[in-house]
Each structure stands twice: as structure tokens, then as C-alpha cells.
Amino acid sequence: MSAGTVPLHRYPGLKVRLACRSCPRKGQFGKATLIERVGRNESLVTLRLKIADGWGCEIAKAVMAGEHPPGSVQCGVHYPELITGR
Numbered sequence: 001m002s003a004g005t006v007p008l009h010r011y012p013g014l015k016v017r018l019a020c021r022s023c024p025r026k027g028q029f030g031k032a033t034l035i036e037r038v039g040r041n042e043s044l045v046t047l048r049l050k051i052a053d054g055w056g057c058e059i060a061k062a063v064m065a066g067e068h069p070p071g072s073v074q075c076g077v078h079y080p081e082l083i084t085g086r
Contacts, residue, residue: 003052005043005044005045005046006032006043006044007040007041007042007043007044008031008038008039008040008041008042008043008044009024009035009040009041011031011044011077012082013031013074013079013081014030014031014032015026015028015029015030015031016030016031016034016047016079017030017076017079017080017081018048018051018052018077018079018080019056019077019078019080020052020055020075020076020077020078021076021077021078022075022076023057025052025057025077027051027053027055029051033084034047039071042078047078048060048075048077048078049063049064049075049077050064051077052075052077057077058077059073059074059075060077063075068073069083
């Protein structure tokens with residue numbers, strides 16, 4: 001995990017919710033299940049890209065493969081509860 005990133009175990013709540021700003025994709029996952037699958041210290045940034053890639057997001061796939069240059073269009077998957085504070 002990179003310095004300055006937030007690990008999965010610090011996510012508030014028992015459900016991890018994600019949504020995309022660019023398409024209708026959204027979902028929720030049990031935090032405990034995610035921790036079992038990827039580890040408690042998985043970065044939330046990396047986790048959202050892995051999930052978006054699994055949803056078929058070509059941008060996330062390119063980022064994960066190191067083929068997406070900084071400054072270009074970004075994947076819209078985010079954690080809405082972290083933005084709204086709900």
C-alpha cells in the first residue's frame with residue numbers, strides 16, 4: 001500500500017458501497033468479505049479500480065495495467081458515503 005492511502009480496514013461501516021459517476025454501475029460489498037479476499041491493508045484507491053475493472057470498466061482496466069496516462073479521463077467509480085459523510 002502506498003503511503004498516504006487509506007486501507008480497507010479503516011472504511012467506516014460494515015458495507016462498502018461504490019458507484020460510478022460515468023455509468024449506471026453501483027454495488028455494495030461486505031467489508032469482512034472484502035478483507036478476506038484482498039487483505040485488510042488493501043488501499044481503497046486500488047480496491048475501487050479492481051472492482052471497476054471487474055465491472056468491465058475499460059479505463060480502470062487500463063489504469064491497473066499501467067497503460068493509462070495521468071491527466072487523461074479517469075474512472076468514475078467512487079465511494080459515495082465517503083463523499084457525503086453518510
